[in-house]
Amino acid sequence: MEILSQLWSLLGLLTVLQNILPTQLLSLLHSLYESLQDLISPYSYFDIPEFNGYCGVDINDLYRHVNLYLNSVNSSATASTCRRFTLSRSKSSKCISFTIAPNHTIHDSFNGHSLSWTHQVDTVQDSLEEKRSFTLKLPKRHRHLLLSPYIQQVTSRAEEFERVSRERRLFTNNGNASYESGWVSVPFRHPSTFETLALEPHLKKQMTEDLKAFAGGREFYHRVGRAWKRGYLLYGPPGSGKSSLIAAMANYLCYDVYDLELTKVTDNSELRALLIQTSNRSIIVIEDIDCSLDLTADRMMKATTATATRRKRSSSSGYNKDLGTGSDQLLEESGRVTLSGLLNFTDGLWSCCGEERIIVFTTNHRENVDPALVRCGRMDVHVSLGTCGMHAFKALAMNYLGIEWHSSFDVVESCIRSGGALTPAQIGEILLRNRGNKVDLAMKEVVSAMQARILSTGGTEHLNTSIEHEDMAALTRSPQSVLTVGSPENWDSSPGKTNGKKRKAKFLARLRSLTKSDSGRRGV
Secondary structure, three states: HHHHHHHHHHHHHHHHHHHHHHHHHHHHHHHHHHHHHHHHHHHHEEEEOOOEEEOEEOOOHHHHHHHHHHHHHOOHHHHHHHOOEEEEEOEOOOOEEEEEEOOOOOEEEEEEEEEEEEEEEEEEOOOEEEEEEEEEEEEEHHHHHHHHHHHHHHHHHHHHHHHEEEEOOOEEEEEHHHHHHOOOEEEOOOOOOOOOOOOOOOHHHHHHHHHHHHHHHHHHHHHHHOOOOOEEEEEOOOOOOOHHHHHHHHHHOOEEEOOHHHHHHOOHHHHHHHHHHHOEEEEEEEEOHHHHOHHOOOHHHHHHHHHHHHHHHOOOOOOOOOOOOOOHHHHOOHHHHHHHHHHHHHHOOOOOOOOOOEEEEEEEEEHHHHHHOOOOOOOOOOEEOOOOOHHHHHHHHHHHOOOOOOOOOHHHHHHHHHOOOOOOOHHHHHHOOOOOOOOHHHHHHHHHHHHHHOOOOHHHHHHHHHHOOOOOOOHHHOOOEEEEEHHHHHOOOOOOOHHHHHHHHHHHHHHHHHHHHHHHHHHH
């Protein structure tokens, strides 16, 4: 009891002294106490306030990174050292946010050293506002070796966590890029992933490896002096999965998607304005590039105008030599998006205004796309999406019917090899109609559709191609989805013509053998 009474007396004395002594003297005593404590303590302390500057107007980005970093480690053993968290969730995130409760501490480790974060929250005197900050405590002896690399780790982990956890958006242009934000958006919730895509395994592996190398290539692109962007050309018949592949790419990288509708863009200036307004870590998509605008006509118009100008100049004896200054001026005066403007959009100086961007063109007919749009440096990767091979068909059967094997798989594989392969959309529609307990009916309908395709012109086209390459091992495989890296000069040349009578005779012989084998199966 005597000890308690003495403590109360000491506290009372300190209170009296605090009220009597001048404020300047109290501040001096406090500073001396902190200096003495810093001299004796083996730790260094670093404060990271929520706002920069004395007025507290600018948000401190490092404070936000620390908060995200501590969120990323909340499920690890590190988080178990903190007794209390504050839980929240914003509209733009799909994850619950963990924040250290006010004036609580969480411990961390780095390079074998123990560190800690304390969330300081102080109420401003005569105000309802709160002053927030994080205090980092680390060993004083090693602070010069620990501080910089540890903060770099905090920043990188925070950016990765933010990229993965935030809600992705799907944007489209609204035609007002010159006056305000040219994009409107909705949440991007497409469920397509590389696990659910109907693609051959080797193509999935190539795509994911290429995307992973791009996403982690910041230092490489900076070192070689290239803009951190990559172009993909997706081509194939309707229903081959081009849009689903774009969604899978966005979900794999956790990128936003900008669906650019060229018909809404008035001119090249608005196109540049739209590019400036896109964010980093995004995919810019122009679907059906050969149908959006008649871009190839620019070259034809340019050649026609230049020819007419030369003829007019040659016919006139030096009169009005300045008449017709060239087709480029004529194209710009027409007030529309030109081929030159789109080329600058994909590979010009303005394409470097952001980082970690992917530009995707899609088309049903690759031969209709102007070669200048898809050369190396603009469309770096060309992906051919065709009909389903056997691996892709099994993936669809697993997704829709939940089966890994069926007795009809051998018949399906025979039909695919004989030219009856269907697109993922065609097979998916058949399986969707017969999902549930109609597995046998679904497989029977798929086989019937493939046999009908063999008897149609599609089977003839596939057989003609196979005859021309009968010495190749790929003869027994269906039309494959292919990934190539290169420019139009590396595209496959068109197959040469063969004798029509020989083609027809071989096709009829192949068709008879297929019909006989099918009738034999039914008899059995």
